[in-house]
Amino acid sequence: MPQLSIEDLSVEFRTARGTAHALRQINLTVDRAETLAIIGESGSGKSVLARTILGTLVSPPGHVTAGRIRLNGIDLLALDARSYRKLQGDRVAMVFQDALVAFNPLYQIGWQIAEVFNIHRYMPMKAGFERAIGLLRRVGIPNPEQRAHAYPHQLSGGMRQRAMIALAVALEPDVLLADEPTTALDVTVQAQIMALLESLRQETGMALILITHDIAVAAEVADRVAVMYAGRIVEEGRAIDVLSKPRHPYAQGLVALASGSSATVVAIPGLPPDLSELPTGCAFHPRCTFADDLCRRRDPATRSIAEQHSVACHHSEEASADA
Amino acid sequence: MAIFAIVGRRLGQSLLSLLFLVTAVFFIARMTGDPGQLYLPLDATPEAVAQFDKAHGFDQPAYRQFERYAAGIVHLDFGQSLRREAPALDVVFEAFPTTVVLVVATELVALVFSVVAGSLMALRPGSLLDRAGTVLVVAGASLPDFWVALMAILVFSVSLHVLPTSGPGGILHWIMPVGVLSLRAVGSLTQVVRGSTMEILASPYIEAARGRGVGNIRILFFHSLRNAAIPVITLVGIQVAGILNGTVIVETIFGLPGIGRLLVTSILGRDFAVVEATVIVVALTIFAVNIVIDLSYSAIDPRVRA
Amino acid sequence: MNGRYGRMLYRSKGALISAILLAAILLVTGAGFILLRGDVATATSFSGTMIPPFSLVHGFRDVLGTDLLGRSELFRLIVAARTSLAVAFSAAFLAAAFGAALGIVAGFRKGFLDTIIMRLSDAIQSFPSLFLAVLFLYIVEPRIENIVILLVVGRLPMFIRVARAETVTVVNSLFVDAARCLGASGWWLCLYEIAPAILPTMLTLAALEIGVLMLVESALSFLGVGIQAPGVSWGIMVSEGRDWIQSAWWLTVFPGLCIATVSISCNVLSNWLRLATNPVERWRLDTDVHAPDVGLPAVLPGI
Numbered sequence: 059m060p061q062l063s064i065e066d067l068s069v070e071f072r073t074a075r076g077t078a079h080a081l082r083q084i085n086l087t088v089d090r091a092e093t094l095a096i097i098g099e100s101g102s103g104k105s106v107l108a109r110t111i112l113g114t115l116v117s118p119p120g121h122v123t124a125g126r127i128r129l130n131g132i133d134l135l136a137l138d139a140r141s142y143r144k145l146q147g148d149r150v151a152m153v154f155q156d157a158l159v160a161f162n163p164l165y166q167i168g169w170q171i172a173e174v175f176n177i178h179r180y181m182p183m184k185a186g187f188e189r190a191i192g193l194l195r196r197v198g199i200p201n202p203e204q205r206a207h208a209y210p211h212q213l214s215g216g217m218r219q220r221a222m223i224a225l226a227v228a229l230e231p232d233v234l235l236a237d238e239p240t241t242a243l244d245v246t247v248q249a250q251i252m253a254l255l256e257s258l259r260q261e262t263g264m265a266l267i268l269i270t271h272d273i274a275v276a277a278e279v280a281d282r283v284a285v286m287y288a289g290r291i292v293e294e295g296r297a298i299d300v301l302s303k304p305r306h307p308y309a310q311g312l313v314a315l316a317s318g319s320s321a322t323v324v325a326i327p328g329l330p331p332d333l334s335e336l337p338t339g340c341a342f343h344p345r346c347t348f349a350d351d352l353c354r355r356r357d358p359a360t361r362s363i364a365e366q367h368s369v370a371c372h373h374s375e376e377a378s379a380d381a
Numbered sequence: 382m383a384i385f386a387i388v389g390r391r392l393g394q395s396l397l398s399l400l401f402l403v404t405a406v407f408f409i410a411r412m413t414g415d416p417g418q419l420y421l422p423l424d425a426t427p428e429a430v431a432q433f434d435k436a437h438g439f440d441q442p443a444y445r446q447f448e449r450y451a452a453g454i455v456h457l458d459f460g461q462s463l464r465r466e467a468p469a470l471d472v473v474f475e476a477f478p479t480t481v482v483l484v485v486a487t488e489l490v491a492l493v494f495s496v497v498a499g500s501l502m503a504l505r506p507g508s509l510l511d512r513a514g515t516v517l518v519v520a521g522a523s524l525p526d527f528w529v530a531l532m533a534i535l536v537f538s539v540s541l542h543v544l545p546t547s548g549p550g551g552i553l554h555w556i557m558p559v560g561v562l563s564l565r566a567v568g569s570l571t572q573v574v575r576g577s578t579m580e581i582l583a584s585p586y587i588e589a590a591r592g593r594g595v596g597n598i599r600i601l602f603f604h605s606l607r608n609a610a611i612p613v614i615t616l617v618g619i620q621v622a623g624i625l626n627g628t629v630i631v632e633t634i635f636g637l638p639g640i641g642r643l644l645v646t647s648i649l650g651r652d653f654a655v656v657e658a659t660v661i662v663v664a665l666t667i668f669a670v671n672i673v674i675d676l677s678y679s680a681i682d683p684r685v686r687a
Numbered sequence: 688m689n690g691r692y693g694r695m696l697y698r699s700k701g702a703l704i705s706a707i708l709l710a711a712i713l714l715v716t717g718a719g720f721i722l723l724r725g726d727v728a729t730a731t732s733f734s735g736t737m738i739p740p741f742s743l744v745h746g747f748r749d750v751l752g753t754d755l756l757g758r759s760e761l762f763r764l765i766v767a768a769r770t771s772l773a774v775a776f777s778a779a780f781l782a783a784a785f786g787a788a789l790g791i792v793a794g795f796r797k798g799f800l801d802t803i804i805m806r807l808s809d810a811i812q813s814f815p816s817l818f819l820a821v822l823f824l825y826i827v828e829p830r831i832e833n834i835v836i837l838l839v840v841g842r843l844p845m846f847i848r849v850a851r852a853e854t855v856t857v858v859n860s861l862f863v864d865a866a867r868c869l870g871a872s873g874w875w876l877c878l879y880e881i882a883p884a885i886l887p888t889m890l891t892l893a894a895l896e897i898g899v900l901m902l903v904e905s906a907l908s909f910l911g912v913g914i915q916a917p918g919v920s921w922g923i924m925v926s927e928g929r930d931w932i933q934s935a936w937w938l939t940v941f942p943g944l945c946i947a948t949v950s951i952s953c954n955v956l957s958n959w960l961r962l963a964t965n966p967v968e969r970w971r972l973d974t975d976v977h978a979p980d981v982g983l984p985a986v987l988p989g990i
Contacts, residue, residue, distance in 0.1 A: 523950040
């Protein structure tokens with residue numbers, strides 16, 4: 059049974075300026091000890107997806123209009139707030155992009171980690187603090203006994219991110235979400251953080267969902283990849299398959315840009331659409347070189363084109379023939 | 382160690398103003414007219430006036446008087462009160478506690494009310510509670526305090542006979558004064574608490590905490606309030622001067638023997654020494670309050686501690 | 688542009704009501720200036736003393752009651768409005784003008800001048816202004832000019848502070864650099880780039896301060912060191928009515944209501960102005976949404 063399975067998830071944001079369709083029929087599964095990378099640009103809905111899984115979607119204006127999320131068989135969306143809270147931090151956790159603002163600036167790092175043990179395991183704060191020190195050591199922070207007493211602003215960016223990872227994996231969750239965990243860091247530190255996440259995953263067997271716009275990072279660690287555009291998953295499959303031979307025109311564009319091998323820079327023309335005013339038919343068609351009347355009229359369904367590889371495009375064969 | 386740094390910094394900032402105040406008050410007070418003439422009855426002979434002036438040193442040239450005054454201040458001797466046969470400083474200290482109680486009670490009431498109301502409003506923004514609360518609080522803060530005091534007396538004392546009109550005494554005597562005085566403080570405090578709490582509740586670390594399963598109550602008490610405290614404390618510091626302003630009126634109307642009323646009566650009575658002593662004591666008090674505020678910043682926010 | 692402001696005003700019912708009330712008060716005051724000449728407010732009439740309001744004993748004139756000397760409360764209120772409003776408006780305007788000038792200089796030049804201005808500003812602001820005001824007004828004659836000057840000095844720090852903060856933001860922004868590249872001098876920048884940029888905030892603050900200044904002036908008048916008889920202001924009327932509070936409640940209630948109305952209206956309008964003049968927040972007033980107002984009031988009421 060997959061660790062996490064998402065079926066037909068749709069999320070809307072209803073605001074004064076219209077309704078934004080942030081997620082449209084998302085289908086995903088992640089297995090135990092598997093790393094899934096969700097690749098997309100800003101506005102693709104990837105952060106909304108992460109927050110919906112974590113359960114921190116702000117409910118007005120956001121609404122789940124359809125679908126199911128199952129964590130180890132538990133239907134998350136059917137839970138009441140209290141039961142969901144029991145799972146948050148314990149069975150599902152998230153590493154945020156900017157550790158400086160994700161920590162409470164007024165409390166020591168060790169305290170904030172100890173808090174998780176206090177809430178979920180009813181451990182006294184002092185004992186939790188000891189566990190925190192151990193965790194900080196595990197994530198590679200030197201001098202953890204002292205560092206645990208430090209405040210967030212006193213740590214460097216890389217160490218802060220490690221501390222946040224420690225906080226997230228404290229209770230060894232089944233699913234770890236990482237929302238752009240390395241974007242704010244230097245390249246050298248990036249590699250270290252990704253290695254850390256990898257080793258933790260192997261150690262605990264948790265499923266890692268990595269959200270990023272950086273294909274290189276995804277290529278390094280991902281087992282499976284899902285490409286998101288305008289709230290839909292346009293291509294999904296094993297990392298090797300999707301990243302070496304993408305079938306969706308958008309995915310192809312992204313990979314081409316990332317590899318940067320061609321002499322001329324081939325950009326994907328146009329801009330991502332406004333989620334409250336989506337184009338008719340396929341959301342990508344205004345920017346797609348293969349677009350035709352069918353694409354303008356009908357939003358393509360997700361089709362399985364190979365083993366464990368699916369695409370949402372009317373013309374994936376032509377697209378891949380050209381690639 | 383850090384305490385000295387904080388006090389030292391405040392002293393440096395305030396020294397100039399304190400000196401300026403001390404000098405200005407001296408000269409201004411003297412400008413209100415010859416005390417001998419004003420103090421003694423109208424039909425006093427010029428000789429009597431001259432004698433009075435001589436006895437109290439008012440016949441000396443201005444700079445001499447200032448010398449005596451300055452020397453006196455350093456020894457905390459403000460001279461004698463003309464109205465009462467007592468050192469001016471004693472007179473002021475006699476009135477001090479009343480005002481302190483008034484100000485502290487007002488600020489406490491305002492804090493409790495505004496934290497509760499402001500937090501509730503922030504949790505349900507745009508709701509009826511929020512909108513009605515904002516209207517009430519803003520309206521309350523915009524009312525003229527002397528008028529509200531009179532209205533309160535009209536309603537509670539004259540019509541309903543529930544509360545005493547004036548004078549010091551038991552708790553009942555303080556309800557209206559504190560109530561009236563706290564109106565303005567509540568107005569601004571509630572809005573600050575509300576705004577600050579809303580900003581905090583929307584911030585990433587609150588979302589991160591929710592994502593760890595931290596419950597609502599814990600979020601409010603541990604994560605939100607402490608962060609919201611910072612702008613609130615700043616405001617409290619600023620409000621003290623405003624509340625002191627209010628005491629002038631409230632003490633006068635409700636007959637409370639505090640510093641505000643003392644100031645007015647001693648100005649009217651040309652009691653220089655007391656006027657000077659009052660102003661300086663108030664200035665020093667505000668100085669002390671500011672230091673307490675600065676200290677509490679360090680206590681609350683680790684980013685401030687160097 | 689004007690139509691847009693009109694629409695935004697309509698959307699915010701509170702601001703609309705406040706604007707209407709203020710306009711009405713101004714209108715009546717103006718009409719009073721023309722129609723109520725001479726001693727209408729001070730004319731005593733021993734036949735109609737202490738008449739309670741809402742009765743028409745002598746016709747329209749006594750609809751709000753009369754006082755000890757038979758003077759019409761209604762007429763006195765209207766005449767008093769002139770003084771109270773004139774003091775509040777002129778003090779606000781002057782404080783805004785001087786405060787903006789000093790604030791721009793402080794924010795633009797920085798350095799020594801900045802420190803001096805801010806130190807003095809702090810000194811004034813940290814001490815309870817009413818204490819000093821009472822003292823001052825006891826020395827100098829409590830003429831209107833002196834009162835206005837005192838009020839201006841008392842509120843100056845607030846304007847200086849805000850003007851300076853805004854100036855610093857503007858100076859740090861790119862368009863000033865661009866102007867400098869084109870060879871603009873300091874003076875030109877101050878007048879043509881900075882001043883217009885901070886104008887909306889200054890306006891918002893001034894609107895709020897009109898209400899505040901009215902409260903301060905009436906407090907001073909109430910204490911006896913503000914406007915003096917035979918002049919009339921709402922503050923004096925409350926003070927005079929105080930002695931008769933048990934028998935003639937209307938003598939204190941009505942003038943106080945006038946003060947309160949102006950003060951509250953200014954507060955509400957100032958909040959509205961803050962949103963309306965800020966392009967970032969403007970959408971709250973433009974659209975039909977009922978969005979929570981996350982922002983803090985531009986300044987907080989209080990002496």
